[in-house]
Every structure is written in C-alpha cells, then in structure tokens.
Amino acid sequence: MSVQYEIVTAERAYLALRDLMSSDVEEFWCLALGPRKEVLGTKMLFRGTVNSCLAHPRDVFRFAVSMNATAVLIAHNHPSGGTIPSMEDLRFTRQLVTASSMMDIPLVDHVIVASQGFTSLRKEGWVRFEQDLSVAIRSWEAIDEMSSRGH
Secondary structure (H helix, E strand, O other): OOOOOEOOOHHHHHHHHOOOOOOOOOEEEEEEEOOOOEEEEEEEEEEOOOOOOOOOHHHHHHHHHHOOOOEEEEEEEOOOOOOOOOHHHHHHHHHHHHHHHHHOOOEEEEEEEEOOEEEEOOOOOOOOOOOOHHHHHHHHHHHHHHHHOOO
C-alpha cells in the first residue's frame, strides 16, 4: 500500500496502523519512510499467535531497500491489550537498531499498538535509537545480560 502522508510522531504512526492490525493475533508491521518521513509503503511482515510473533531484521531491511526507504518505523500489536514491551520486544528492537546502523537506514521508532492505546519505545525511553554502532552493541549486550539473570 502506498500512501501520501508523513509519520513525524508516534501518534501518527499509531493512527496509521491501528485499523490495519488484527486484534486476535500479533502482527509485525514495517513502514518504509522517505526523506521527509513520508510513508513510501506499509507491509505486514509477520503474523504470529496470540502472544508471540517471530520476526527477523533481514526481512525488515529487505522491505526497506525494496521501497528505497531512507528510514523505517516498526510496529506490532499486543492482543492482550497491554502496551508494556516484553524483554523480547526490547531485544529485537536493539537488534534492529544495530542492523539499521550498518544498513544506514535509521530505525526511527518501535510502536506497540493495543486496545488501551500505544507505546512508543523511543518516546517512553525503553530503547535508545542512536546510530552509534558501538553504543548500540553495548546496550544490546546489557539487555541480553539482564534477561539471562532473570530480570
């Protein structure tokens, strides 16, 4: 789907995606953005179960490159209605931040959509979306270490 609007806030991303996502299973969506953050295309990359959705960075960036995107925004829904990210949500976002730095296609946000509203991982400070690869890798390793300790 190709549309002519700009995604300059998490609120706009939420409004663009809330009606596209199914409420009964997790879906993982990617918005390919142009230089002015205009939406070049949206695509559901993965559809999962009621509480999980397996995704891979290569599929996100395959779509981004195919759309000639200069940035991407990802989103997924929580059928449970909660907007708090899981440890896996944080780990995967960190993985995408690292890959985005290598691909030179910035990940601008990860939005979780639910019946209660939405959470922007960038706006809420859950993940740093910096493009400094060494900082991204250290942060990702810290999340992995926390999860291995049972936090």
